[in-house]
Amino acid sequence: KQEVTQIPAALSVPEGENLVLNCSFTDSAIYNLQWFRQDPGKGLTSLLLIQSSQREQTSGRLNASLDKSSGRSTLYIAASQPGDSATYLCAVLGNQFYFGTGTSLTVIP
Amino acid sequence: DTAVSQTPKYLVTQMGNDKSIKCEQNLGHDTMYWYKQDSKKFLKIMFSYNNKELIINETVPNRFSPKSPDKAHLNLHINSLELGDSAVYFCASSQWDYTGDTQYFGPGTRLTVL
Numbered sequence: 001k002q003e004v005t006q007i008p009a010a011l012s013v014p015e016g017e018n019l020v021l022n023c024s025f026t027d028s029a030i031y032n033l034q035w036f037r038q039d040p041g042k043g044l045t046s047l048l049l050i051q052s053s054q055r056e057q058t059s060g061r062l063n064a065s066l067d068k069s070s071g072r073s074t075l076y077i078a079a080s081q082p083g084d085s086a087t088y089l090c091a092v093l094g095n096q097f098y099f100g101t102g103t104s105l106t107v108i109p
Numbered sequence: 110d111t112a113v114s115q116t117p118k119y120l121v122t123q124m125g126n127d128k129s130i131k132c133e134q135n136l137g138h139d140t141m142y143w144y145k146q147d148s149k150k151f152l153k154i155m156f157s158y159n160n161k162e163l164i165i166n167e168t169v170p171n172r173f174s175p176k177s178p179d180k181a182h183l184n185l186h187i188n189s190l191e192l193g194d195s196a197v198y199f200c201a202s203s204q205w206d207y208t209g210d211t212q213y214f215g216p217g218t219r220l221t222v223l
Contacts, residue, residue: 034211034212036214041217042216043113043199043215043217044152044199044201044214045214046211046212046213046214049210049211087150089152091152096154096165097144097152097154099144099152099153101149101150101151
């Protein structure tokens, strides 16, 4: 059974820092991996989708990489801002969707 | 302009009651999903429908029954509610084949069973 782990569970950084969030999964037989952000009391917003054949995707200050063979993905956030504060979830799609438990990010002004 | 909407946003009810949560998407997507997020923030898929047909049905109690009257709607009906059903339920949709497309999520419905 697929297991998705996100480290760290919580992260607090000063504004302007670059940071990396990690996601690991145990079964490399996936179709894609997706990163989401979840704001308190709100739904999930899709940030980046990486197909299994791709190595990375970029959107603005965000860059996500995928190493399927090692079962890892990273989400890189450049020049963090207080508005980036949220919980970040990764999800892999194999025979079904599996979500990690998320990393709670706080960017301190 | 809301892409994926859910009603109600909050639902507080007594054990044993029957309740429904509605979901609608105006994105023209063919596939819709229901997820349950427990108190530990862990999201788990419950159901997926593609063009009104069930394509994923995870191991959930048969007290949960999805209904898709058309491809823009996927409602979740829950019978005989139990304390353990308390969670946030998210609806989502994607373009067509769920293997390759971004999912768009609704704002969630926080269900509290007393």
